[in-house]
Amino acid sequence: MLDLTNPLPAWSLMFAVATLMLIGVHNATAQDERERVASAYEQSGDYRSSARIWMELLQANPGNTRAFEGTVRSLKALQNFSSLIDIVEQQLKRNRSAKILALYGQVLFKSGKTKEAEQAWNDALSIRPATMAAIKEVVLSQVEIRQSDLAIASILRGREQLDSPSIFADELAQLYAATGNYKQGIQEVLTSFAQTRNMQSTQGRISAFLTNDSATAYITTYMQNVSASKRNDNSYLKLYAWFLRERKDYLAAFETTTDIDNNTRANGSEVFTFAEQCRFENQYEAALKAYTWIIDKGTSNPYAQNAYYGYARTLESRLASLNSQGLKISTEEVKAIIERYRALEVAYPNTNIAAEAKYHIGVLQQDQLNRLDDANTEYTSLVKQYRNYPAAAYAMLNMGIIAVMQDRFADATSCYKQCNDEFVNRVPQLRDETTFRSAELSFYAGSFDEAMRLYEQLSGNTESEFANDAIERTTLISLNKEDSVLLRQYAQAELRAYQRRYTEAHQLYNQIAQSKSSPDLAETAMMNSARAYFDAKDFAQCRSVLQTLRTKNAQTIFGDKAMLLSSQCHINEGNKQAAIQELQELLVMYPRSIYLQEARERIRKLRGDA
Secondary structure (H helix, E strand, O other), rough: OOOOOOOOOHHHHHHHHHHHHHHHHHHHHHHHHHHHHHHHHHHOOOHHHHHHHHHHHHHHOOHHHHHHHHHHHHHHOOOOHHHHHHHHHHHHOOOOOHHHHHHHHHHHHHOEEEEEEHHHHHHHHHHHOOOOHHHHHHHHHHHHHHOOOHHHHHHEEEEHHHOOOOOHHHHHHHHHHHHHOOHHHHHHHHHHHHHOHHHHHHHHHHHHOOOOHHHHHHHHHHHHHHHHHHHOOHHHOOOOOOOHHHOOOOHHHHHHHHHHHHHHOOOOOOHHHHHHHHHHOOOOHHHHHHHHHHHHOOOOOOOHHHHHHHHHHHHHHHHHHHHOOOOOOOOHHHHHHHHHHHHHHHHHHOHHHHHHHHHHHHHHHHHHHHHHHHHHHHHHHHHOEEEHHHHHHHHHHHHHHHHHHOOOOHHHHHHHHHHHHOOOOOOOOHHHHHHHHHHHHHHHHOOHHHHHHHHHHHHHOOOOOOOOOOOOHHHHHHHOOOOHHHHHHHHHHHHHHOOHHHHHHHHHHHHOOOOOOOOOHHHHHHHHHHHHHHOOEEEOHHHHHHHHHHOOOOOOOHHHHHHHHHHHHHHOOOOOHHHHHHHHHHHHHHHOOOOOOHHHHHHHHHHHOO
C-alpha cells in the first residue's frame, strides 16, 4: 500500500519521470526506425519483408495510419488480397469511412467476392451527407482494378446524390474513352470544356475518341451542332476550328476562323495566324484563301503587307511542291508569281518586304526560268538598293552561285569573299554556306589542298548542315588524291552537273564509271549520274542507271540510297505501288540503313496513313 504520508524525495520523483520519458523516446525512435526499414524494403521491391514489418507495427498499434497504409501497399503488390480482407475489416471497426469502405470493396472484388464488393462500394456512397470526396474514393478504387463500367456507374450515382449533373466530367470522359463509348464520351468532354475552357486538354480528349470512321463521323456531326449553337462563344469556335484542321478540312476551318476574327474584332489577326499555319503545313489552297481575305480589306489593314508577302510565298512554295513531285510548271505560272512579288515591291518600297520580294523574284528567275542573267541583274539591284537588309546577303551568295554556273570563277570568288567579309557578320547563318561554296569552287578548280582546308573547317562542326557534305568531300579527296587525273575529271563532272549541263556531266561520269583504278569513285560517279538524270526529270534513265549500279555490285555502299532515289522516281512517275514495293525491299535488305525512318514515312504517306 502506497504511503502518501511519506512521499518520495524530489530527486527520486524527477528520476522516475525522466526514466519514463526516455523509455517513450526510445520506443518512438525504434518505431520510426522500423518504418524507415519497411519503406526501404518497399522501394527496393522486397514486398514480403516490408509487409512483415508493416503488419507487426500495425498489430502493435492498430491506430497507426502509416502502418495500415504500408500494409495495404505491400499486400497489394504481392496480390495477397485475401489477407487484406481481415486487416481492412479491423480498420472498419475503428473508422467506417468512405475511403476504407472503397478500399474494402476493391479488396473484396480482387478476392472474387464481387457481390460483397459492390455492397461495400454502395455503403461508401450511402454515407450521409454525400460528398465529392467519397465519390472520388470509390471511383479511384474501381479504376485501379480496371473496372471502368463500375466507376462510370458510381459517378452517375454520385451526380444524382449531389444533384450536380456536371461533376467529374473529365474523369467520366476518360472512362468512356476506355470503354469505347464515344457518344457519351464526347458529351462529357464538352461538359468539362464548359467548366475549364482548357483547350489543350480538351483537344487531347477529343483525339482519343477519333479511333474509327463511325466515331469520327458521329463526333464531326456533334462538334458541328455544338459550334452552330455557340456561334458567339469564341472558345467553342476556336475548338471547332482546331477540330476541322485535325480532320484536314482546312477550308471549313478558314470559314470558322473568319467568324472568330469578326467576333473578336481582331482586324485580321486570327485569319493571318491561320494563313501562316496553313502555309507551313503545305495547305496552299486554304492559305491563299486566308491571305486573300486580308488583302481584300485594303492596304490600311495592319496585316495587309504581311498577307501580300505570305500570298506570294505560298504560291512559290506550291511551285516547289509541284517540282518535287516531278510535275512540269508552266512559264506563265512562274511569271504570275513574279508579278505578285513585283506588285509587292512597288506597294511597299524601301522596306524589308520589298527587299524580300526582289530576292524571291531573282530566285524564281534563277531556279524556275533558268534566266541567270535576269536573276543576276535582280540580285545586283537588290544589293545596291537594299544593302543593309538580310536579303542582300543571300543575293550576294546567289550571285556567286550564278557566276560558277556561267564559268566566271573569278567573279564567284569575289562574291563569296564579299559575302564573307561584309555580310556574314549581319547574317551569321550564311557563314557555313559561304565557306562550303568557296570549298566547292576550289574543288571544281582542282585546288584540292585549299578545298580540304575549307572542308575541314566545316566537318569539325557537327551542328552545321554542311558538315556531312564536307566530310564526304574530304573522304573522297583523301581516298583518290593519288590519282589526281581521275579526281580532276570527277570534279569536272560534278561542276557540269552543278551547272545543269547534264549531257557533259553524264559523259564524264560514264568515263569515270569505266575506270578500274578506283572502284569506289566509279560507283560514286554512277550514283551521281543517276542523280543528275533525276534533276533533269529523266526518271526512267535515272532508274536504269541505279539498276545497273546495283547489278554490277550487289554489295555497293549506295544500295539503300539507290533504292530510295529509285522509289522517288516511281512516285514522280505516278507508280505508287512500285514505289511502296521498292521501299519495303529497302527495309528488308538494309535493316541498319540511315534511311529507314524516311522510307517508313514514305510508305505511310503513299498508303494514306499519314
